[in-house]
Amino acid sequence: MERKRVSDKIVVASGIWVLVxxxxxxxxxxxxxxxxxxNTSDCIKGKYFFVDKHFKKLxxxxxxxxxxxxxxxxxxxxxxxxxxxxxxxxxxYTTMTKNGPAYYCNNRFLGYACxxxxxxxxxxxxxxxxxxxxxxxxxxxxxxxxxxxxYWGLASIKEVxxxxxxxx
Numbered sequence: 001m002e003r004k005r006v007s008d009k010i011v012v013a014s015g016i017w018v019l020v021x022x023x024x025x026x027x028x029x030x031x032x033x034x035x036x037x038x039n040t041s042d043c044i045k046g047k048y049f050f051v052d053k054h055f056k057k058l059x060x061x062x063x064x065x066x067x068x069x070x071x072x073x074x075x076x077x078x079x080x081x082x083x084x085x086x087x088x089x090x091x092x093y094t095t096m097t098k099n100g101p102a103y104y105c106n107n108r109f110l111g112y113a114c115x116x117x118x119x120x121x122x123x124x125x126x127x128x129x130x131x132x133x134x135x136x137x138x139x140x141x142x143x144x145x146x147x148x149x150x151y152w153g154l155a156s157i158k159e160v161x162x163x164x165x166x167x168x
Contacts, residue, residue: 055163085140
């Protein structure tokens with residue numbers, strides 16, 4: 001009988017610890033999301049990220065997750081990790097070079113658009129000459145093949161899921 005009581009106490013204590021752990025994880029994930037294993041291309045350096053869903057501000061160079069608005073290449077709602085390349089109030093422009101369209105933010109080089117000569121399935125690029133409006137960001141990948149604001153336009157703050165921190 002004594003052995004049964006000890007066994008019951010262990011079961012109850014284990015159940016309480018599992019419940020406490022589950023509640024702690026739920027609280028953590030409601031504040032910080034986990035985004036991992038979905039970034040399988042080389043358009044962003046990193047594969048696993050924690051996502052702060054309650055971020056206050058995005059700055060140049062921050063990683064962020066957006067819920068994509070959709071295109072012929074990716075369905076609406078696809079999650080992308082990108083880098084903030086240009087923020088509200090900064091000047092974004094495109095110039096034509098011998099290497100193709102080159103993108104700049106406040107005279108800082110962001111990258112080139114792909115060329116149909118080099119990459120047959122290269123999507124049409126967007127030319128910019130503007131000041132980034134409030135509530136929008138230029139979303140940047142780290143590869144010339146990245147599908148980013150060069151091809152689908154600026155990312156709205158309404159599409160931002162959160163600020164991402166690279167785990168590895």
